[in-house]
Amino acid sequence: MTPNQDYILQVRSLTKTFAGIKALNNVQMNLRKGEVHALMGENGAGKSTFMKILSGLETPDSGEIILNGKRLKNTTVREAQQNGISMIHQEILAVPELTVAQNIFLGREPKGWFSGWLDDRRINQEAEKLLTHMGATINVRARMKDLSVAEQQMVEIAKAISNNAQVLIMDEPTSALSHKEVAVLFTLIDELKKNGVAIIYISHKMEEISQLADTITVLRDGSYIGTYPTAELDTHSLINLMVGREIDNLFPDSATEIGNAVIAVKNLSRKDVFTNISFTVHEGEILGIGGLMGAGRTELARAIFGLEQPDSGEISINGQLATITSPQEAIRLGIGYVSEDRKGWGFIPDLSIRHNLTLASLPAHAKGVFVDAKRETDSAHRMIRDLRIKTTGPDQKVSNLSGGNQQKVIIGKVLLAAPSLIIFDEPTRGIDVGAKFEIYKLIRQLAADGVAIVVISSELPELLGLSDQILVLEKGKQTALLSKEEASPEMILRYAMPN
Amino acid sequence: MKNTTNTYFDLAGGSPNLRISGFGRFGIFVAFGLICLALSLITPNFLTWSNLTIVVTQVSINALLAFGVTFVIITGGIDLSLGSMVAVAGVVAASFAHPDTYPVVVPIFMGLLAGVVMGAFNGFVITRSNVPPFIVTLGTMTIGRGLALILSKGRPISNLSDSFNFIGGGQLLGIPMPIFILIILFVICAVLLNKTVLGRYMYAIGGNEQAARASGIPLKKIKMVVYTLCGGLAGIAGILLTSRITTGQPNAGAGFELDAIAAAIIGGTSTSGGTGTMAGALIGALLIGVISNGLDLLNVTSYYQQVVMGVIIIGAVVLDSLNHKK
Amino acid sequence: MKNTTNTYFDLAGGSPNLRISGFGRFGIFVAFGLICLALSLITPNFLTWSNLTIVVTQVSINALLAFGVTFVIITGGIDLSLGSMVAVAGVVAASFAHPDTYPVVVPIFMGLLAGVVMGAFNGFVITRSNVPPFIVTLGTMTIGRGLALILSKGRPISNLSDSFNFIGGGQLLGIPMPIFILIILFVICAVLLNKTVLGRYMYAIGGNEQAARASGIPLKKIKMVVYTLCGGLAGIAGILLTSRITTGQPNAGAGFELDAIAAAIIGGTSTSGGTGTMAGALIGALLIGVISNGLDLLNVTSYYQQVVMGVIIIGAVVLDSLNHKK
Amino acid sequence: ACSQSTSSDKSQEGEKIIVGATMLSMQNEFIVNVHDEMEKKAQELGVELITVDAERSALKQIEQVESFIAQKVDVIIMNPCEVEASSPAIAKALAAKIPIINVNSETSTKPSAFVGSDDVESAKIALKFIAEKLNGKGNILMMQGYMGQAAQIKREQGAKEILKDYPGLKIIAQQTAEWDRAKAMSLMENWIQSYGSQVNAVFAQNDEMGLGAVKALTAAGLKNKVIVVSIDAIPDALQAVKKGELDATVFQNAQQQGAKAIETAVKLAKGQPYDKATLIPFQLVTKENLAKFQ
Ligand SMILES: Nc1ncnc2c1ncn2[C@@H]1O[C@H](COP(=O)(O)OP(=O)(O)OP(=O)(O)O)[C@@H](O)[C@H]1O
Ligand SMILES: Nc1ncnc2c1ncn2[C@@H]1O[C@H](COP(=O)(O)OP(=O)(O)OP(=O)(O)O)[C@@H](O)[C@H]1O
Numbered sequence A: 001m002t003p004n005q006d007y008i009l010q011v012r013s014l015t016k017t018f019a020g021i022k023a024l025n026n027v028q029m030n031l032r033k034g035e036v037h038a039l040m041g042e043n044g045a046g047k048s049t050f051m052k053i054l055s056g057l058e059t060p061d062s063g064e065i066i067l068n069g070k071r072l073k074n075t076t077v078r079e080a081q082q083n084g085i086s087m088i089h090q091e092i093l094a095v096p097e098l099t100v101a102q103n104i105f106l107g108r109e110p111k112g113w114f115s116g117w118l119d120d121r122r123i124n125q126e127a128e129k130l131l132t133h134m135g136a137t138i139n140v141r142a143r144m145k146d147l148s149v150a151e152q153q154m155v156e157i158a159k160a161i162s163n164n165a166q167v168l169i170m171d172e173p174t175s176a177l178s179h180k181e182v183a184v185l186f187t188l189i190d191e192l193k194k195n196g197v198a199i200i201y202i203s204h205k206m207e208e209i210s211q212l213a214d215t216i217t218v219l220r221d222g223s224y225i226g227t228y229p230t231a232e233l234d235t236h237s238l239i240n241l242m243v244g245r246e247i248d249n250l251f252p253d254s255a256t257e258i259g260n261a262v263i264a265v266k267n268l269s270r271k272d273v274f275t276n277i278s279f280t281v282h283e284g285e286i287l288g289i290g291g292l293m294g295a296g297r298t299e300l301a302r303a304i305f306g307l308e309q310p311d312s313g314e315i316s317i318n319g320q321l322a323t324i325t326s327p328q329e330a331i332r333l334g335i336g337y338v339s340e341d342r343k344g345w346g347f348i349p350d351l352s353i354r355h356n357l358t359l360a361s362l363p364a365h366a367k368g369v370f371v372d373a374k375r376e377t378d379s380a381h382r383m384i385r386d387l388r389i390k391t392t393g394p395d396q397k398v399s400n401l402s403g404g405n406q407q408k409v410i411i412g413k414v415l416l417a418a419p420s421l422i423i424f425d426e427p428t429r430g431i432d433v434g435a436k437f438e439i440y441k442l443i444r445q446l447a448a449d450g451v452a453i454v455v456i457s458s459e460l461p462e463l464l465g466l467s468d469q470i471l472v473l474e475k476g477k478q479t480a481l482l483s484k485e486e487a488s489p490e491m492i493l494r495y496a497m498p499n
Numbered sequence B, C: 001m002k003n004t005t006n007t008y009f010d011l012a013g014g015s016p017n018l019r020i021s022g023f024g025r026f027g028i029f030v031a032f033g034l035i036c037l038a039l040s041l042i043t044p045n046f047l048t049w050s051n052l053t054i055v056v057t058q059v060s061i062n063a064l065l066a067f068g069v070t071f072v073i074i075t076g077g078i079d080l081s082l083g084s085m086v087a088v089a090g091v092v093a094a095s096f097a098h099p100d101t102y103p104v105v106v107p108i109f110m111g112l113l114a115g116v117v118m119g120a121f122n123g124f125v126i127t128r129s130n131v132p133p134f135i136v137t138l139g140t141m142t143i144g145r146g147l148a149l150i151l152s153k154g155r156p157i158s159n160l161s162d163s164f165n166f167i168g169g170g171q172l173l174g175i176p177m178p179i180f181i182l183i184i185l186f187v188i189c190a191v192l193l194n195k196t197v198l199g200r201y202m203y204a205i206g207g208n209e210q211a212a213r214a215s216g217i218p219l220k221k222i223k224m225v226v227y228t229l230c231g232g233l234a235g236i237a238g239i240l241l242t243s244r245i246t247t248g249q250p251n252a253g254a255g256f257e258l259d260a261i262a263a264a265i266i267g268g269t270s271t272s273g274g275t276g277t278m279a280g281a282l283i284g285a286l287l288i289g290v291i292s293n294g295l296d297l298l299n300v301t302s303y304y305q306q307v308v309m310g311v312i313i314i315g316a317v318v319l320d321s322l323n324h325k326k
Numbered sequence D: 001a002c003s004q005s006t007s008s009d010k011s012q013e014g015e016k017i018i019v020g021a022t023m024l025s026m027q028n029e030f031i032v033n034v035h036d037e038m039e040k041k042a043q044e045l046g047v048e049l050i051t052v053d054a055e056r057s058a059l060k061q062i063e064q065v066e067s068f069i070a071q072k073v074d075v076i077i078m079n080p081c082e083v084e085a086s087s088p089a090i091a092k093a094l095a096a097k098i099p100i101i102n103v104n105s106e107t108s109t110k111p112s113a114f115v116g117s118d119d120v121e122s123a124k125i126a127l128k129f130i131a132e133k134l135n136g137k138g139n140i141l142m143m144q145g146y147m148g149q150a151a152q153i154k155r156e157q158g159a160k161e162i163l164k165d166y167p168g169l170k171i172i173a174q175q176t177a178e179w180d181r182a183k184a185m186s187l188m189e190n191w192i193q194s195y196g197s198q199v200n201a202v203f204a205q206n207d208e209m210g211l212g213a214v215k216a217l218t219a220a221g222l223k224n225k226v227i228v229v230s231i232d233a234i235p236d237a238l239q240a241v242k243k244g245e246l247d248a249t250v251f252q253n254a255q256q257q258g259a260k261a262i263e264t265a266v267k268l269a270k271g272q273p274y275d276k277a278t279l280i281p282f283q284l285v286t287k288e289n290l291a292k293f294q
């Protein structure tokens, strides 16, 4: 056996340039049948770009891709699919107006009584079978736009898996998933491995890598760093390879002083979404909110931020009863919200980083009706530095940033509005390890400066590491409000699970 | 856990978000019904067999164009060249429709071909370049008008054969031909949109072009087909119009594009793409036709007609949208 | 660490992604230049001072409308009522512009007010209902036309004062007034769009309405302002037109909306919202004007004029888009 | 307001006669004038007049006639959009045994009666005036109406027929300004750039365009060197003739066309004898005979 036949996919000296920026520079990869091959790197390292080239969405400038001994050249998406390459994208790529089942089989509709005829009954049946097999409880006839982000992510996974691919690319598949779905996904991956499917897995969650990956390839700034068996690499040295410097991966201490109550929520309810939620967050305090997918955490945050109206209950801000009917109102009251859906609710793709950053605080960056370009540029540079946004500069379009860097821009936007209460909804989704701990430090620092913080997170270590108290929701019901001392992973899970 | 599953399904069953099979939005039907009801109460001439066949016959041309442009808008495009395609197709058809020259299939085929070629030209330029459909079809609108004038030397082409004039002016079983053609094409278009892979891909491209691309859908091919289809329907509309006025008019169809697009949008097709139905387009066209007919029947002075027409159209769609707020 | 940071900033300086300050796309300027060059070579009459002032004067009305609709399109909307607003404003202004009745500010104010009111009506209906801007402004287009006819009883309103006729027909320092007005309004609109909070909010709303809302931007208020602004500019265009032809014409401005939207889009404004510049709109309007002027100078027969016009416009935008492919 | 009774011999019983009228375009001043005269006469004779606007669309016009037939009006008056394309409406009305009158211009299918003038004639009058003024020698610019419309075609035909008699007269450029004053002004401005010194006369196919041309020529200081003639004699044009800006226009008698159309309609409805064709001649209007027309 020559080494060539050993690998299902070989990539050599792949290079890709975007408008003068080398996103990929001489990258290589060898992929075996039945292995889980992790692709690691900081935000903006070029991971997604690499994968998009493999799946036919982007064309490389140069380089070789050999699949099953066959050289692929300028493949279209359809050809890549036919060659057995399938991809779960980092950003959800679904058609919002079509149903779950229609999305799953989009582009590969089973034939009806003649080619080109749709058989939606069969599509629905097969989709239902698939989702049931995955343990997901999603109505296949619901329209995609009516699902939560997590549910959409599960549909995307189902779609990629249903393709019977030989090479399955997963670009941060778990970033929108909570504990339970992650476990389901891992079972699926085991199953696929047994069937000889090769999986390229991208994630910023270190524990997933050590648990899943057989091999690890590291990229840094678009360059190939190396490929290693997982067993030979501990987390610390992996991070070193990725980042190229030492980082401290410790949750910062919560040694801040607790001040006055900033927000007090009493018996807040919204029909079918959450009921009787009560909590108080003080200056300098961090409240974590835990729960399974669809528990209603995001809806709760949206209600506080004025994007949705609660049916009953009270919200007091700084001791004053408040009716928040719009985000405008919420921002005026000093509330900031970092949405979990960054593409939908987070940024304006065609605007520059600078313009996105100052969007929620434009009056503060203006002289009268005119935007103060200097003040704006200063703020933008400050945020790019503080949040370590990897960019060519403040005038780069946000749509051209890597996913993690887009997330940082959104956090920066909220910070610039200088709120006294910030709700972070999955704040580190898609953020690399290095930056993640910087965001934790930042959140802590904000608390130390007297800001009240709410963190919604599906990552238990994050929740436990950051929070002073933890609220747990289960299907919209408040099942626990734990202090830092009481809380443990087991406890949170117990309260989050339906009994 | 099992409970959760059931709740989801229950919710879905009663969900107002579910598309009413093939009809898109429902409120516009209510609005349409109300307008018809009002007209039948105000004027006894409205709800008569002869008036209703007249209205539907009158609507047929706009409806065909609305069907075509509905495909286009669903994929996220637009077609402003409809009116010019009607003119070119009409002039071309008329040139082959003089008595004792060719059998009637020849002018029909040539008119259809003219529409198809122009539509394919639109599709070709749009898919091969980055130029927005608005500009491409605006260009074709001007070019087409010029072509129609050149082909006809600026004069109406008359003296058409009886068999050709039968298409738009004849009757079958007491029902005008245009109504037959309308019904047949409605069924074909609705089936194409709802029951075929092509239709599904149109929705996908308009709903999220990137997602469609990532799903391996051949964007260019589908768009090409869609604009060609729209051109073909405009070709048929041109033949129908020419036959109905028994003349090939180089300046026919001016402004038809706006009426057709309006019909599509009134029927619930979103200009941003990804949604829309044929039934909606049909009801949109009927709504415009009925209002126009009603205002004539009521002898509203022509200046006020325009004001009333505008108000009713906005009103009908407001009613529709109120009906659909959650 | 420090190194990395520096590299980032260095790269930024040379990035071709930077928007060329205020100009959006660049290729259309090249296309425009080429067309002008070609015309000056073919006909000696093109590149003369008198011809150039004439072209710019002719373009001024369409350019003002293009400015207004650029605001609207940037926020993701559309305005089809431009032409009707021009007519209503013109008729209203003319009614107050007879000699020896009111001072000239009165017709100007009333014409402007007419545009503003109609624009505000568009904005009001669009923000208070879910009705798409296409339908609302199509409705206003019809209503406005009717109003103009009612107000003028279907007849041109002539016999206007000299001071009123000076607005569109007079000269200052040898330069026609419309050119002055055009330059002033261009500067105001460009500053508004690029330098003010309002302008920034327009881009944000058109770029991602949800994200704009979540950033605390008052969507309805901004949209209201934008449509009103567009109406105001249409009002000024109406006054200018009326003054230029020294008559208030109820059927003036028919079809102007398409030309204005075309100018905006040729200049790089995307119909899906979120991008666009005033310089682009201006160059788009100039492009259309220059082609039309050139074809007249060359005495291209009317039928072929339309064909050539369409081909050149598509060609210019194709050239532009090729220039902007990475 | 709508009567449901049938058309048969009710008129003799003194019931109101219902006349349906479809007009070419109610945005055209001349047509509005004709229509106003029809209304006046209708009121005078106690006729109910239902007017609809075909907005220059032959298709719409046919549909409107179909509606009239469905409503069972007594007589239809049609101001045709097109010679050929409006013809099916005539056939339909006659087949439904409803008399139909063409007012202002003709269709190829013969109606029950015709009241109006021949557009070819108007252009002939205008061009003859130009030829005489220029002594049969000179360069002419022609502004055309909306291309392909009956009036544009006929007025062009009339002009060309006269030119055959004057080999010294040449049309050096012709272009459409779509009946519109503003467009005509721009067109004239552009023409002045190319032909400024060579032009001797402008023939505009309607007054609106003629007035636009006058504006542009005046602004360029060329008015006294160029003769401008147009057709219709709308009040603005008469005013311009009075001021000496417009050299001549051709008067089409709206008052007579409107009144005669209604009179003929009443005769038809009552079964009285009527004229199959009432031809109302065009007249040239210059400064000299202006008083007659104001
Ligand atoms: N369309 C584009 N235009 C310009 N630059 C781009 C484009 N897409 C990506 N880039 C740049 O290429 C680089 C690599 O981006 P990529 O999305 O591959 O990163 P990534 O490794 O997936 O990061 P993350 O972990 O944040 O998802 C980034 O610097 C990004 O800004
Ligand atoms: N746009 C929407 N339309 C309809 N239902 C929705 C929508 N978004 C969420 N839901 C539903 O509302 C419920 C609560 O969802 P929510 O997003 O608040 O949950 P969450 O706890 O934040 O979990 P996730 O991790 O999924 O964000 C779920 O049943 C979800 O399906």
Ligand SMILES: [Mg+2]
Pocket: A047, A048, A049, A090, A171, A402, A403, A404
């Ligand atoms: Mg990525």
Ligand SMILES: [Mg+2]
Pocket: A297, A298, A299, A340, A425
């Ligand atoms: Mg959530």
